[in-house]
Amino acid sequence: MSLGPLQLKNPVLCASGTFGTGQEYIDYVNLSRLGAIVSKTVTLEPRLGNPPPRLAESSFGLLNSIGLPGPGVDAFIAEDLPLLRSCGTLAIVSIAGQKTTEFGELARRISAEEGIAAVEVNISCPNIEGGGCFFSDDVDAASGATRAARTHTALPLFVKLSPLVTDIVEIATSVLDAGADGLTIANSFPALSVDWQGRKPRLGNITGGLSGPAIKPITLRLVWLVAEKTRAPIMASGGIMTADDVLEYMVVGATACQIGTANFLDPQVSIKILQDLQNILAREGIDDINSIIGTLKEK
Amino acid sequence: MSQLLAEVLSNNLFAEDHFRIRLLAPEIAGKVLPGQFVMLRKPDEFEPFLPRAYSIHNISNSGSKNEPAAIEILYKVVGRMTRLLETIKPGQRLSVWGPLGHAFTTGGVKKAALVAGGIGIAPFLFLAKTLRRQGVDTLYLFFGACAKEHLVGLGEFEELGVEVHPATEDGSCGHKGFVTEMFGQKLTGLAEKEFRVYGCGPHPMLARLAAICKSRGLSCEVSLEAMMACGIGACQGCAQAVLDESNTGFHYELVCKDGPVFDAARIKWTS
Numbered sequence: 037m038s039l040g041p042l043q044l045k046n047p048v049l050c051a052s053g054t055f056g057t058g059q060e061y062i063d064y065v066n067l068s069r070l071g072a073i074v075s076k077t078v079t080l081e082p083r084l085g086n087p088p089p090r091l092a093e094s095s096f097g098l099l100n101s102i103g104l105p106g107p108g109v110d111a112f113i114a115e116d117l118p119l120l121r122s123c124g125t126l127a128i129v130s131i132a133g134q135k136t137t138e139f140g141e142l143a144r145r146i147s148a149e150e151g152i153a154a155v156e157v158n159i160s161c162p163n164i165e166g167g168g169c170f171f172s173d174d175v176d177a178a179s180g181a182t183r184a185a186r187t188h189t190a191l192p193l194f195v196k197l198s199p200l201v202t203d204i205v206e207i208a209t210s211v212l213d214a215g216a217d218g219l220t221i222a223n224s225f226p227a228l229s230v231d232w233q234g235r236k237p238r239l240g241n242i243t244g245g246l247s248g249p250a251i252k253p254i255t256l257r258l259v260w261l262v263a264e265k266t267r268a269p270i271m272a273s274g275g276i277m278t279a280d281d282v283l284e285y286m287v288v289g290a291t292a293c294q295i296g297t298a299n300f301l302d303p304q305v306s307i308k309i310l311q312d313l314q315n316i317l318a319r320e321g322i323d324d325i326n327s328i329i330g331t332l333k334e335k
Numbered sequence: 336m337s338q339l340l341a342e343v344l345s346n347n348l349f350a351e352d353h354f355r356i357r358l359l360a361p362e363i364a365g366k367v368l369p370g371q372f373v374m375l376r377k378p379d380e381f382e383p384f385l386p387r388a389y390s391i392h393n394i395s396n397s398g399s400k401n402e403p404a405a406i407e408i409l410y411k412v413v414g415r416m417t418r419l420l421e422t423i424k425p426g427q428r429l430s431v432w433g434p435l436g437h438a439f440t441t442g443g444v445k446k447a448a449l450v451a452g453g454i455g456i457a458p459f460l461f462l463a464k465t466l467r468r469q470g471v472d473t474l475y476l477f478f479g480a481c482a483k484e485h486l487v488g489l490g491e492f493e494e495l496g497v498e499v500h501p502a503t504e505d506g507s508c509g510h511k512g513f514v515t516e517m518f519g520q521k522l523t524g525l526a527e528k529e530f531r532v533y534g535c536g537p538h539p540m541l542a543r544l545a546a547i548c549k550s551r552g553l554s555c556e557v558s559l560e561a562m563m564a565c566g567i568g569a570c571q572g573c574a575q576a577v578l579d580e581s582n583t584g585f586h587y588e589l590v591c592k593d594g595p596v597f598d599a600a601r602i603k604w605t606s
Contacts, residue, residue: 056569063336064432076571085587091562091572093384098564102571105587248384300564301376301386303432304338 037326039291040217040269041192042154044071044126047282047325048310051273051296052077052130052156052196053102057116058123064303068124069310071292075112075120077130077158078146080138082108087240092229097250097275098297099229101241104132104161109145117149126153128194132161133181136171140184147189154192157185157216160223160245172198172223178207179214186215194271196220199251199258208262218269220294221259225251247297249275256288263289263330277305279312289330336567337362338432340378343425344397344405350487353454354421355392357407363433364394364403369441369462370558370596373406373433374566375416377423383415388563388591390458390535391434406431409457409487435566436595439556441466445529446473449497450518450544452536453480458558460488462533463495475500477521479514479540483507515543522551534558534599545599555599561590568592576603 037044050058052074058067067073085105092099106112120127129152131142143155159171159181171177182195195211197204199222208219224245229238237243255274263270272290275297276282282293298305317325341358349355363373369391376386392409396402410417423429439462447466449459456478463474474495479502480486486501486508493499501509502517510517514536532555534544541557548555561573574587575594578601585603588594 053571054565054569060565060567060569064338085571085574088574088576088587089562090574091385091564091570093562096381096384098384100564100570100572105571105574249381297564300570301384302338302378302430303565303567 037291038269039271042126042217044292046071046310046313047286047292048306048313049074049128049271049292049294050299050306051294052158054296054299057119059119061299061303065307070123070125070306072126072128072153073120073123074128074156074294075116075130076106077104077132078109078112078142079104079106079132079134080109080142082106082111089238089240090244092238092244094227094229094246095250097246097248098300099227099239099244099246100224101239101244103241109142113145113149117152121151127151128154128156130156130158130196131185132158133184134162134164136163136165136177136180136184139181140188143185143193144188147191152191154194155185155189156220157182157193157195158223159195160198170198172207173201175206175210179210182211182214182216192217194218194220196273197222199223199225199255199274204258205261205265208266208268212266212268218271219262220271220273221262221290222255222274225254247275249277251275252281256284259285259290260288260332276309277301279309279316282309282313283316283328286325286328287330287332289332291329336433336435338430339363340428341431343423343427343429345425346420346423349409351484352412353409353485353487354412355407355409356420356423357395357405358429358431359397359404360406360431361404363431364406367391367394367406367434368438369465370439370458371434371436372566372595373408373431373435374563375408376430377419378428378430380419383419385564386430386566387416388435388566388595390558390595391461392457393460393464409454409460411454432566436591437593439533439558439596441469444469444471444531447471447531447533448475448477448518450477450514450532450534450536451479452514452540453485455534455536455540455558456487458535459533460491463492463497467495474498477502477514477518479503479517479536481505513540513543515540515547518544519547522547532556538605541599542604545602545604548599556596557599557602558595559590559597559602560595563591566591576605577601578603
């Protein structure tokens with residue numbers, strides 16, 4: 037199947053930050069069967085990550101404030117990238133900068149390496165030149181980061197949007213105009229978990245991102261809105277736990293789906309979803325999975 | 336590492352609020368070392384949402400084969416997962432994956448003290464049995480809990496020939512006060528070079544234990560607890576601050592992958 041310029045063997049991908057370099061799952065999953073693996077987000081410099089606690093549980097969901105810990109792009113290229121490439125499926129590298137120019141620098145560095153199928157731009161991170169607002173928060177910052185990356189890479193370029201914006205279609209249109217080949221919709225939702233007895237936030241960084249089935253209907257609407265208005269290639273990400281969830285996202289316009297938090301509940305879930313998907317399509321007599329995409333009947 | 340839908344062989348009340356659940360998991364029982372853990376979850380259950388990490392309490396044979404086939408977990412009913420586990424009946428299946436993490440190091444140990452706080456006793460039965468099998472003849476258990484009823488499984492350690500020293504906060508059994516106080520007092524007569532200390536329990540207790548061991552020049556390994564999502568190093572959620580080798584700064588390591596057992600001297604203790 038075609039996801040913009042990218043050819044996928046199936047629509048089941050694993051999301052950034054939930055699947056390591058793939059090697060963490062090698063005992064549980066035949067990695068070569070996955071549509072693609074999106075790496076954890078790579079930054080220019082090494083990062084410690086946020087102080088613990090980094091996780092808080094909620095009903096049908098998980099809050100995290102991990103803080104993009106990582107060794108920086110040099111060590112990523114030397115150590116993590118060979119692992120990611122050895123998975124036997126498409127490697128999509130997620131990048132995030134603290135300044136607009138860093139997105140360009142990261143795209144340039146990544147594109148110089150062999151065996152990378154695409155770049156995913158993580159714009160849900162603070163812009164230190166923009167008063168700490170997230171790049172994903174406004175049209176100028178989001179399109180600026182996209183343009184910086186686009187200028188420095190010929191690889192297929194996808195931008196991962198934040199779900200918490202006033203008008204996601206406006207942001208989507210602006211990053212597509214800035215040269216993105218497609219979109220990932222969406223990141224986790226900014227959220228708060230509180231221990232009221234201790235009068236304390238449960239996360240070391242106070243707030244975090246909510247993921248899991250709790251957010252699925254909200255993200256489903258966002259995918260539908262953007263797919264209708266832009267016709268862009270979309271990877272959906274938001275609370276996908278089952279093959280039915282994948283099909284729901286495809287019906288509203290996604291071409292592929294990224295499995296994220298579900299990997300934590302069952303390390304084999306990605307392959308189980310893929311198998312279930314094949315069984316459901318056979319049962320329903322659907323020969324071509326592409327025929328599902330964007331088929332929501334609104335009347 | 337293996338993932339399986341493991342049949343529950345038994346799930347019995349063992350002491351007040353404490354249960355032992357035994358799972359048929361030959362792939363894990365045959366490989367696991369003391370201090371390692373498994374992730375556990377009831378399939379298709381989303382309340383609680385995340386799986387939980389449990390250290391292996393014991394391994395045992397099951398059926399006719401003369402090799403370990405079952406893993407045992409000791410749990411105390413304190414939260415949503417353990418309240419759910421309490422209701423699980425023999426014959427039901429749980430999703431389990433492991434063995435995970437780094438084990439206690441046992442090579443070259445001649446004499447050892449196990450220092451447990453509360454449910455921190457869980458990994459020590461398996462450890463004590465392993466040390467015994469390796470010929471460690473001098474074994475002490477210092478076990479602290481809030482009250483006598485929570486000093487679970489002392490008899491089994493005594494059967495292994497472990498010298499048991501209980502402590503309770505309410506004074507209902509043994510030393511009245513914290514286990515680390517008692518350990519510090521008794522240590523004066525015990526301290527020798529080849530003495531290895533193992534700790535498992537609440538964070539403040541382990542911090543105190545680490546300080547005592549440091550002051551006496553004893554090597555100490557601690558098993559840490561942290562909230563985890565995946566248990567396999569992917570989510571990066573279970574970060575623990577660890578001192579840099581220069582001791583001037585720190586970095587984060589993952590309790591699931593780099594631990595749960597750490598050299599106590601490496602940890603950046605916060606209390």
